[in-house]
Amino acid sequence: MRLVLLLLGFAALIAGAACGASGVASLRSLDEDDYLLSGPARLTTSTAGFVGSTAELAGRSSGIRNNSVTIRIRVSDGRGLFLGIAPAAAADPYLAAARHEVVDQVRYDPLELRRTAVGAGDALAPPADALAWTASASGDAPLDLSWSAQNGDYVFVILRADGRPGVDAAVEFGTKFRYQRGYAIAGMVLGLLLVAFGFVLVVAALRRRSSRPPSAT
Structure with missing residues (x-):
């Protein structure tokens, strides 16, 4: 015994x-607004910018129920940028006009992205007026975009506000789960x-x- x-x-x-x-x-690891932050990383590309699934930011294994997860994208350094979130069905035809990098894996602490360059073309039309974004922010850093995740296939983008290629920015991602x-x-x-x-x-x-x-x- x-x-x-x-x-x-x-x-x-x-x-x-x-x-x-x-x-x-x-x-x-939570900030003052209860976000779990990835830590900043420098994202640089000679293409039109970065595109990824919002589910990758929220954590694919967690699943997404309407308004149960809030996603945040912060830019602490960078000029003339555009951050946006939109349904993939609306964003994909627009993004297909220029070569860009697809983010297919996001790891937190420290922030690491696995990305692949796809497509062809030099520049996009200025993104702000190209389609009806679900959420967006543009201008010089600091930029902060937050969005309550919804069911469905949504993408986030980090582009230049004028649509030209070449993005250079210090970016940080964050997620906030209900009752975190x-x-x-x-x-x-x-x-x-x-x-x-x-x-x-x-x-x-x-x-x-x-x-x-x-x-x-």
């Missing part, structure tokens, strides 16, 4: 420490409870051994 208590106690201690550490790390800060705090509390429970089990096992009467000789 003592061995079982010790094993359960140490298991609870390990699980509690891992759970609490995860909660602390998640809480520390609450989940982080709950993880910390659960971790503390597991550590306390494990400590009680270990102490009980050790006391059980010390209270055992000495064997007769």
